[in-house]
Amino acid sequence: MVSWLTGYFKHSNRQDKSLRGNLTFGQTTFSKTFRSTGQFFRQHLWIWPLVAFVILATLGYFVNRSIKHSIEGSLQSELSTLLHVERSMMEKWFQNQESNAISLASLPGVRTAVLQMLDHHEAIAAGKGIGAGEKPRSEEIDEWNGKLKQLLLPGMSAHHFVGYIVVDREQRVIAAQTKELIGQVVPQYSTFLNTVMEGESTVSVPFPSAVLLRDPNGVLRAEVPTMFALSPVRNEDFQTVACIGFRIRPExxxxxxxxxxxxxxxxxxxxxxxxxxxxxxSRFDEQLIISGLIPDREGAVSILNVQARDPGGSLIDGYRPKVRRGDLPFTFACTSALEGKTGVSLEGHRNYRGVPAVSAWTWLPKYDMGIITEIDAKEAFQPLSILRWVFFSLFFLLILTAVAIFVFTLVVARMQQEAREAAIEAKELGQYRLETLLGTGAMGVVYKGHHSMMRRPTAIKLLKSENVSPSAIERFEHEVQITCQLNNPHTIAIYDYGRTPEGVFYYAMEFLDGINLQSLVDRYGPQPAGRVVEILKQICSSLYEAHSLGLVHRDIKPANIMLNRRGGECDVVKVLDFGLVRSLEEDSHGESSKAMTGTPMYMSPEAIQNPKSIDVRSDIYSLGAVGYFLLTGQSLFQATSLGELFQHHIDSVPLPPSQRNGVSVDPQLEGAIMACLEKSRANRPQTAKDLAIKLELVAANDDWCREKAEAWWLQHERESRHERDVSHGDDVQRSSWPSAPSSPVANGGPVAPSAKTVSGFETTMVHGESE
Structure with a gap:
């Protein structure tokens, strides 16, 4: 018998070693991730618009930032350049006006006439010529003005000057084209006259006229905007004794x-x-009139009527400040200019109209004047606004598309689920005809059926319609792919795998009309030692083939082992449920999950402490626990919580089977089972073959033999002819076999009651959660 067993295991070990590579081919982290990602996107088409949204948003962010920086750089350069050009042009124009004033003031006749006028006024002031306090006669003034006007008129006409004044050092007007000014000291003139009396020529900024003048429309009115180009008049000692100014129209x-x-x-x-x-x-005088900032009358203009103050809101949009204009702060650009600074701001500060604007400014200290260049921020950043509008429109369309596809996906998924349920209700699954529901599990259901052509009874496992997901399909396919590689007669055979047009995933396997070991013990109590030995040897045969291919079952338990009558042979074992099988080559590449997997009652210490490190000896531990359960009818440990149970597996040594229920157990059998349950893997049988050899050495026992097995099956087949307990892994119809009788049965003795276990401990753990 030992030689037969050795030969059998050698035959199993002669499988093509390249199969191991095939089983793990494409299982690298990259390929798994790539496959699962592709599967996910195929299942969830609505994700694509969101992915496009994220990509477009990222692209939009960087494009927006790049274009914004480009626009800001270009805008800053344009404003700075324009301001620089305007300042240069204005300074050049001022210099030209100063030069023109100097040239006219330096004309020999003009200088002589001004000095004579000064002498005459000084004589008058000293009481000579006329009585003290008397004014020069009107005809004398007209004569002096007429002579001066004749001298100045050609030059004034050439330089577009429209009037003149002559002022002495006391800032009294001694000659002017407008006679009303003669003899007056005009306060508006004092600022620029002080500069000229110090010997410098200058040009005044525009200011309201002190007398009636004609405006650009020819209307005679007061406070007409005017400005002067002025030059000092010097005597023979080169001392400034007077000032001559020429009036300029600012407009x-x-x-x-x-x-x-x-x-x-x-x-x-x-x-x-x-x-x-x-x-x-301002170029917006019409808007300023509508806003009430300048009076609504003929010829009203913004010059000398508007201060550059921030109203606090857009006057163009109807905003009106709550305080008087004079109490408002100056605009940011005006404040900076009045501080004598030169700069550029792209922050969009409000201008004198209350409109956000980007601006540049500078100050001309010689002329006490600032220059401000600005443009509305909305227009300045219009290309960026258009770009943002385009991106936001695309974002909106993408979101709408995602929502539409999502709704469509839900509708289609619902229709597919209904189609799958309809296909199952119709009892047609490809070439298979469904007959009877055998069992239901967390992931799938099992039907008894047959192939439409071969008529062979078949167990058909379906993936539940509500569980159709990429991960569920992957596990379902993994179970099929692993199981169909195994040829051992004690491993369940896979016939077919497929997917119907309605999307129902299924695989067909051999139909097992038997009882699983969990139900066997629950209903008929502890099993005879001889029967246990035969069962364990057959399980070893199945596991050795899987282990030789580098596969670890990870969920060996009584519910996953079927006892059958096949081909005239009794007590034929079939190992089921390879859905949790893991390749050792995956472990060597560090690609397996670190999650806990298995059934708590039968998990090895290393499966609890370090799930990543499990190997074939972990299955040996579980198999020892199964043998213990068969002999005693009780699990290894009693516990009130899952944590307590795990701690027992790690630390506690179970009582030998002979001490659990007082039944005599062959020492070699007990020693083999206890060796499997060693905490250290090094002390366990290293392979299923080693365990099988130990079991083969167990002394022959009369408590179970071929005749007793046949008698047991004949008796219970009669009892369960219309009630069959059919199981495929966890998918069990548990009420088929009759309850355990109270009288002795063919297994050789009275039925012992099943040991109590903690609720839920018999459940398979997948990724740390019960399945």
């Missing part, structure tokens, strides 16, 4: 130069004085 060259600095539809360049008052015209 002509001065404002025109500033209005050249306009960008787009909302860009403008304007000037402010030291009081923040705009001294050039």
């Amino acid at each position: 002509r060259e001065f404002t025109e130069i500033l209005q050249l600095g306009q960008m787009g539809e909302s860009g403008e360049t304007y000037a402010v004085d030291k009081n923040g008052l705009m001294v050039s015209n």
Whole structure:
């Protein structure tokens, strides 16, 4: 018998070793991840628009940031350049006006006339010529003004000057084209006159006129915007004794130069004085009239009427400040300019219209004037706004698409599930005809059926329609692929595997009309030693083939072992449920799961402490626990919690079977079982073959033989002709066999009651959760 067993195991070991490589081919982390990811995306098409959304959002973020930086750089450069050009043009224009004033003031006749006028006024002041306190006669003033006007008129006409004044050191007007000014000290003139009296020529910023002047429309009115180009008049000692100024219309060259600095539809360049008052015209006078910022009358303009203050909101959109204009703060650009700074801001600060704008500014200290260039932020960043609008539109469409596909997927999934359920109800599964429901498990159901052509009874396992998922399908396929590689007569045979057009996954296997070991002990109590030995040897035969191929079952337990009558032979064992099988080559590559797998009552210590380290000797431990259960009718340990049970597996030594129920057990059989249950793997039988050899050495026993086995099966087949307990792994119809009788039966003695176990401990653990 030993020689037969050795020969059998040698035959099993002659399987092609390349099979081991085939079993683990493509099982690398990358290939698994790639496969599972592809499967996931095929199952969830609605994810694609969301993936596109994420990609587009990421792309949009970087494109937006890049374009924003590009626009900001370009905008800053444009504003700085435009401001620099405007400043240069304005300074050049001021210099030209100063030069023109100097050239006219230096004309020999003009200088002589001004000095004579000064001498005459000094004589008058000293009481000579006329009575003290008397004014020069009108005809004398007209004569002096007429002579001076004749001298200045050609040059004034050439340089577009529209009037003149002559002021002495006391800032009294001694000559002017407008007679009303003669003899007056005008306060508005004091700022620029102080500069000229120090010997410097200058140009004043625009200010309201002190007398009635004609505006650009020819209407005579007061406070007409005006400005002067001024030059000192020196005596023979080169000392400044007077000042001559030439009036300039600001709306002509001065404002025109500033209005050249306009960008787009909302860009403008304007000037402010030291009081923040705009001294050039705005391009938005019509808007300012509608907003009430300047009076609604003929010829009303923004120059000298608007201060560059922040209203706190957009006046263009109807916002009105709650305080007076003079109490509002200056705009950011105006404040910076009044501080004498030069800079650029792209932050979108509100301008004098309350509209967010990007701006550049500078200050001309010689002329007490600031220049501000700005453009509405909305227009400045319009390309970026268009880009954002396009991206947001695409995002919205992608989300709508994802929602539509998701709803469509749900509808299709529902229809597919209904189609699968309809196919099962119709009892047609490809070429197989379903007959009787045999059992139901967590992942699948098992039917008895037959092939439509061969008529052979077949057990057909279906993946439950509600469990159709990539992970469930992968495990289902894994079970089939592993099991169909095994040819041992004590391993259940797989006939077929497929998927129906409705999406029902199934595989067909040999139909086992028997009883699993869990039901056997539960109903008929502890089994005779001889029967236990034969059962364990057959299990060893199945496991040795799997172990030789580098496979660990990981879930050896009574419920996964069927006892059958096959081909005239009694007590033929079939090992089932290879759904948790793991390749040792996967372990060597570090690719297996670290989760706990197995059934708590039959798990080895290493399966609890370090699931990644289990090997074939872990199955040997589980098989020892199965043998213990068959002999005693009780599990290894009694516990009230899962943690306590695990701790027993790790630390506690189980009582020998002979001490559990007082039944005499062959010492060699007891020693073989206790060797399997050693805590250290090194002390267990190292292979299933080693255990089989130990069992073969157990002394012959009369408590079980072929005749007794046949008698047992004949008796119980009669009792269960219409009630059959059919099992395929965990998919069990548990009420088929009759309950254990109270009288002695053919197994040689009275039936012992089944040991009590903690609820749920007989459940298979997968990834740390019960299945």
